[in-house]
Amino acid sequence: MNPTSTSNLDLDTRQETFLDANELIINMGPQHPATHGVLRVILKLDGEKVLGTECVIGYLHRGVEKIAENRTYTMFNPYVDRMDYVAAVSNGLGYCEAVEKLLNVEAPPRARYIRVILTELNRLASHQLWLGTHALDIGAMTPLFYTFRDREEILKIFEKYCGARLTTHAFRIGGCVYETYDGFEDDVKKFLKFVPPKIDEYEELLTTNRIWLERTRNVGTISAKDCIAFGVTGPVLRASGVKWDIRKAQPYSGYENFDFEIPTGQNGDTYDRYLVRLAEMRQALRIIDQAVNSIPEGPIMAKIPKVIKPPVGEIYHSIEAPKGELGYFIVSDGSTQPYRVRVRPPSFVNLQALDLMVRGALVADVIAVIGTLDIVLGEVDR
């Protein structure tokens, strides 16, 4: 069966037998505690059962793609951090790599290792933030504070490295602009020791909690086939059993040098996605461990011209962001400004599957599914 299209919410049909309750149309958002920002979902309900949804997005639209056309390549770099602001480092990595590819240069090995360490730390931070807010949505308040406590350690490393905690602008086209600070490696190693027991602690709170199991098992199930049809990527795709990760499939930034697993699930439900993300946290630690122990010496900036003027041409480069495939499609006309920058945001594409995942479920499941898709509205709306 072909999955149904998303936006066929028919607001006018009402069943009018004498015992049928009226269908409720509910606006969830744009100001709602559980829509992770300014997502607005129009729900059509029969009692508590969801008959259909329609997402209304764009409340955070800032025209990032238009801004790119009016800035130079270097000037646009900080803007990408503002899209997925909880995984700003990943965004920066994708953009820098795309422009580097367009210039046909490659960042030096040391820079690539630094990039990998910071990106994986950021993946961990993003997943921690996801776990906290997701658990809060399902009603468990406490994990939120635990994850934020541990995420703080990552942000401290970022702050020491580049002075910013959230929108880091850590990388530059051609490599990194900052050498690691004294004690960077020690800090990271200390963090590697500090965090695994904490992840066990999250698991202790949730993994075998009966209410958590009941709330997440067989909720928002999506099959691998539907995932591919909807273009859903990242942990959601992997939880449905597709072993696909761009870091393995088309390695970038030296990921081929590291040994790590791609965690997958079988059922594609909310619980599997939770397990996959937790496993990804552990894999990220594994990558960081390898990177920080074998980080080479050398320059951190490739030889690139002062004024970046890529030759005429176009490039599509994508990376595995914490939320899925983050792609940059850049068209150069040979000038200092990109002719067109298209961002392929994972959250935007993943959000499309919401309707399929919640149809026939209950209102509480909508919250769980919005949480499990791990969307960031800054990226959905750009």
Added chain:
Amino acid sequence: MTPVATPFFFYFLSALAVLSGIVVITRRNPVHSALSLIVTLLSLAGLYLMLYAPFVAGVQIILYAGGIMVLFLFVIMLVSIERAQREYQFNKQWIVGICATAVLGVLLVLGYSEGKAIFPAIPAAMPENTNTQEIAIFLYGNYLLPFEVASLLLLVAIVGAVVMAKKRI
């Protein structure tokens, strides 16, 4: 324990019951009607208390006011009130209405005129403390069969409600 200001409370509760009863049938908004019905039921519970029937009063509160009326409200809220308000709610069945009122009126008058003989002027000295036990003995002793028949009737009603409400069983 000596009762306090019995006549005052009796007339107060009766007036409350009658007034809110009138409100029940005159309000257009079904939720308002249901709420004043609750007031009626609660004042009836008060009257039962004055008749030294605390168990009946308690059951009146717990079942009628706390249980059944909640379900009433539940149903009323689910139906569209805007539409219900627009519709004309009074059935034009004057003849039936007048007949019923007349019969009830006659009953009332008869009860009042004949009742003086049946009901003693001084309330029977019912032992308050064993009231609940007395009810239990009557219900499960003398009136066991009617009691069980009533519960069977309720079961039938539940089955009927499920059959009617459920789209597929």
Added chain:
Amino acid sequence: MPWDSEMVARFKQRYGSGIREASTYLGQSYMIVDSSLIHEILQLLRDDEGFDYCVDVTAVHYPQREQQFDVVWILYSFARNLRIRVKTLIHETESVPSSVDLWVTADWLERECFDMFGIKFDGHPNLKRILLPDGWKGYPLRKDYGIIQQDKEWVQINLGIESGQ
């Protein structure tokens, strides 16, 4: 650099000049096809060549060209681990067939193209603005749309302020 592969050869043999160009740049392959053939070719790519994942649908505006818009499909095949781009060139007034029937994911992506460029996709079930508000006039990612330009009228009516700037 021309894109040599068995698949392209097959397509070229079948469609001849309908495949206007097939090349590889920086290790990434793309082909430009005629807008009348685009839906058929996309379908072939999905069904026979295994490009089951539509990564992105987007557009580029070239105002000085006669055929002003490039519409770009970025496709990926899990089986081959290969990413390609399929492009078609259209006039401003022309529309392209929608690919929602091939990949559901194209729904929102095409809506965004319509929102930003005003490109019409024939057969799209629900082609309306997605990021911008429904009554907005103008297509912001066109090159003739200034960076601080906005739909003044909409702002005044809906937000009750003189200007959003």
Added chain:
Amino acid sequence: MLDYITSYLKSTSTPGQAGNYFWATVYILIIFGGVSVAVMAMNWLERKALAHFQIRLGPMRVGPHGLLQPIADAVKLLTKEDIIPDGADKMVFWIAPLIILCAAFTTYIVIPFGPTHAVTDLNIGILFMLGVSSLSVLGVVMAGWASNSHYPLIGGLRSSAQMVSYEVAMGMAVVSAVLMTSLHGLGLYGVAANGSGMGTGTLSMISIVQAQYDQQAWFIFKFFPLGFLAFGLFAIAMVAETNRAPFDLPEAESELTAGFHTEYSGLRWSLFMLGEYAAMIAVSSIAVTLWLGGWMRPFPHWLAGGTWDLVFSLFPGFTFLALAGFAFLGVIRMPKHPLFKIQTIGLAGFGAVLGLIGLILFIPPVRDRIQDIYWFAAKVAMFMYLYIWYRATFPRYRFDQLMKLGWKVMLPLGIGVLILTAVLGVIL
């Protein structure tokens, strides 16, 4: 007149039964004030305990360790703008919080804080409590409907369905406890040591505690594990009945923003909160009365005798002294900084007041009168802590799961426990 007032002090029944209106009024006022203070303390404790569960500090700014936070909150809520949404049904909107509040406070009339410390002892006490507390659902439903908004409406519907279903399981558990009052035997499995078989049970709250005293066993241990099961059912159902986590669906923040009180603000919202916390204390009191021996001190039979009586009667005073000790410990640990001077003095003063109360509680007549209340309050406090603990630990149930638990697990279990209790009572 004075005679009328003092004559009650010698009586051994509640003011309601003794027909002493003066003391009944005094008791009502004391209970009203005491519960209000308890709610404020609970508010502070919940925020503090929850914060410490979640590696936070909780309120720290208003007063030493945020002790004055509830007062600041109350002032804030009272001075807040009072919003009635356009299109709301004004009268129903007004009445709803009052109903919840009245229902919650009315139940306290029959709660026995001690053998004579209750306003009155109705012979349908437990029935009265269940009935009145079930009225609070009306307030919830009315609030949900009157707000004229979808989220409160769904919240109201959810809570009416939830409260009605859990009342049934709750009733089953209560009946099995009431059934135990009809036994005469001693000990956990003793049924009729005097050979007279089943007697008549009682619904009166005071008599229920008395029955536990006479049978020399708290009903939670009676017919182990039956009493324990019934108690467990009640403990779960009462959480659902008061709409607290993990059954806080009517006000599920992440789903329905705030459920039935989404549109309420300021004073009326605070009435809802007051009613909710008062109801929590009320249902905990039922549980304590029915299963945990009410006002009885631990081991009234095993550790009997004058010495033990003295030891146990010293507990209240020592508790307050310990609290005072904690306060002084806080004073010592307070940063030595001019900015903290007022706070330090305040905390020391608070500790001094606690210590003074502790000392007063050592005076023999006070000691004897107060210790029932102390044990009762201690048992209720345990439930309050459990409420906070639940809230920090559990995710929220989904609505259908909640219903499934109520109807398919708890109700059959409740009926089973009831039947087994009855059978055991007859055959043993």
